[in-house]
Amino acid sequence: MxxxxxxxxSFPKPEAVYRELDRFARTSLANPGRAGHRMAMAAEKTLDDVRHALNQFFRGDAPERWAFTLNCTDALNMAIKGVLNDGDHVVLTDLEHNSISRPIRALEKAGRITATRVVSRDGYVAAEDVAAAITPKTRLVAMTHASNVLGTVQPIEAIARAVRASGALLLIDAAQSAGVVPIDLKATPIDFLALPGHKGLYGPTGTGALYAGPRADDVIRAWREGGTGGDSSSELQPSLRPYFLEAGSPNVLGVAGLGRGIAWVAERxxxxxxxxxxxxxxxxxxxxxxxxxxxxxxxxxxxxxxxxxxxxxxxxxxxxxxxxxxxxxxxxxxxxxxxxxxxxxxxxxxxxxxxxxxxxxxxxxxxxxxxxxxxxxxxxxxxx
Ligand SMILES: Cc1ncc(COP(=O)(O)O)c(C=O)c1O
CATH class of the missing domain: 3.90.1150.10 (Aspartate Aminotransferase, domain 1)
Structure with a gap:
């Protein structure tokens, strides 16, 4: 084939990813838990190590700012539905994948938000056009870094500066760019970075991550609530990052494979x-x-x-x-x-x-x- x-x-995955999936599944596939037995703690360490690797690779603010997700769609929904409130305005573009355009369109059709869709030219969105679409009510600019149809890479550095100057939050969909186009979160003011683990980072399907930067701290709501492996006495979802956004048993096997994928990409x-x-x-x-x-x-x-x-x-x-x-x-x-x-x-x-x-x-x-x-x-x- x-x-x-x-x-x-992506297919195939690097050999190191296959080997790690096999090794981890045979030796370490416990449910991560900070207060559990040694095997659970070892699984938890794998999650921590891969969080560190993500943070280092994309130069994020701190490893706890990375929440593991099912895929990029999950990460995008977490950010979009986690921050938008009734009456907000959103800017997106005509390049978006349905994983951005559908949740936003659904909120728009329900009369809860308004949205402006910036039109690309030859596959490129101009930073000036994004800036011109921002209004005093704009809460979020949500857009793709690289078009999954055309492969065109958007000028997110200039866009990020314009969005930050406006006070709105910026969500970047890195589905087609993570691992392929360098992204530097220290140099580029991105509030949310959503990515799949299973494309350009060479992890298995069922992996993804959301980076939520400092400006998201007081505004993002938990996407799902439930067990976090610790703090069980709390009636509500514990606010401690990254567990705040990570209820339920995580795909630790997939994350173990993703770790090897990130290392493979970082090396090259x-x-x-x-x-x-x-x-x-x-x-x-x-x-x-x-x-x-x-x-x-x-x-x-x-x-x-x-x-x-x-x-x-x-x-x-x-x-x-x-x-x-x-x-x-x-x-x-x-x-x-x-x-x-x-x-x-x-x-x-x-x-x-x-x-x-x-x-x-x-x-x-x-x-x-x-x-x-x-x-x-x-x-x-x-x-x-
Ligand atoms: C630009 C873009 N955004 C989001 C997604 C959704 O990613 P996932 O399949 O990881 O949910 C894709 C998938 O192809 C994509 O190309």
Whole structure:
């Protein structure tokens, strides 16, 4: 199988991740508890170690500011529903994944909040446009760092400065950038950073994290309430971080694997990993330029690109048909359709059929991409 669907979840994972999942499951899979037996305490230490690793990797304020989540969607919901109050205004963009746009739209439709959706140009959102959308009622600016459809990387440093100057909170969806594009929380005033553990950080599915910075301390509500492994006498969710946002038995096995994934990425560095993916995507861009009927969606700027790219397909064959043939006849996995991001497809004119998305990883080779492009050439030769 040639796997070009890493924007959905990365595959394969580094060997060290597989080894750790196996080792941990066989030796250490107790329920973490600070006051428990040695095995539970060892499991708790794993959570702490990975929190430290996340904090170091993204240069956060403190390890306790990281709460483990089920995925990026969970982290985004935690921040969005945790801080918004009736009457608030939210700014988002047309690049958002449904994991931002749906919770916000639901609150908007219920008449509880108002929202402004900033329109991107060629896949990029301008900091001035975000700043212009902010009103005195804006409580939250929620937006993606890198588009999961186009791979375009947004200027979050300039956006973060504009949001901070306004007093609003900033939530960044790092689903497509964590591990691929450097993010420095000390240098960039981001209040919430939501990320999956299972994409560019190479943990297993079922992992994710939310960073909640100091400005969130007095405003965020607990997303779920329940057991935290300590402070059991308290009638209410203990306010101690990170347990405040982490009720219930955590996915400690997944987090153990995630720890190895973060170490693997840190050793190589996001810049090197992104460079490899962008070089592979350049191959796709060059092929599309010389292939009749194919067109790259959005502006291709390798300096501001993460590891995903979508293509308009030739007339007469839909992205879904192409992906189906690639899968069944060529053993190649790609992602057709709307990619859970319908607004940007409306902007691009690719709604409702969507586009064909290719997303390589550090494990993808130039030959893998060449085989995929040859297959696309062969399939479309029959219909054009
Ligand atoms: C931009 C973006 N945001 C959020 C998500 C949701 O991530 P998860 O699958 O970890 O919930 C995705 C998933 O593809 C995404 O691409």
């Amino acid at each position: 040639i796997y070009l669907d890493n924007a959905a979840t 560095g996001p810049d090197a990993l992104r460079k490899h993916e962008v070089e592979l995507l350049q191959q796709v861009v060059d092929w599309a330029d010389r292939s009749e009927g194919w067109r790259v969606a959005g502006l291709w700027d390798p300096e501001r690109h993460a590891g995903a790219l979508s293509l308009f397909t030739p007339e007469g064959i839909s992205p879904q048909e192409l992906a189906g043939i690639l899968d069944v006849s060529f053993d190649i996995a790609v992602r057709p359709g709307l990619h859970c991001a319908p607004y940007i497809h409306r902007n691009l004119g690719s709604f409702p059929d969507g586009l064909l998305r290719l997303s390589p990883s550090p494990f993808t080779t130039a030959d893998d991409v060449a085989q995929c492009l040859e297959a696309l050439t062969a399939i479309t030769a029959g219909v054009m």
